[in-house]
Amino acid sequence: MARVLAEVSNEPLDLAAMIAAVQSPRHGAVTTFVGQVRDHDPEAEGEVVGIEYTCHPDAPQMIQQIVARVLAEHDPDGTCDVAIGHRIGTLVVGDLALVAAVASAHRAPAFEVCRAVVEAVKHDLPVWKRQFQADGTHVWSGISC
Secondary structure (H helix, E strand, C coil): CCCEEEEEECCCCCHHHHHHHHCCCCCCEEEEEEEECCCCCCCCCCCEEEEEEEECCCHHHHHHHHHHHHHHHHCCCCCCEEEEEEECEEEECCCEEEEEEEEECCHHHHHHHHHHHHHHHHHHCCEEEEEEECCCCEEEECCCC
């Protein structure tokens, strides 16, 4: 049975802690994904200097459901362990916004599940992003969720 840590947090995300959460003597592969705030975005007209993430009140439960759904499809035998966190609150350029670690006995399922979990969370988790631009304006994205 897979171990899963899936959270939405207003605390800084810790890649080392995510990796530690999936460590096991049965695993030979650990894949990670780190999404960090960048200084530009296709939806912003200028330089991005920060982001504020907000989420639906049920997002902490929903991220767990999203991961469970992905594991049922991509790892029905429960061979992968998953840790993923999405940050909310105010972040600056360089801060970690989404961190995932997936461990498995072999690299192929670890890569596959990591990518599938990240894509599903990015697509399905109701999180909205307000990007602050250097000129003092802001733009919202992700509000169609």
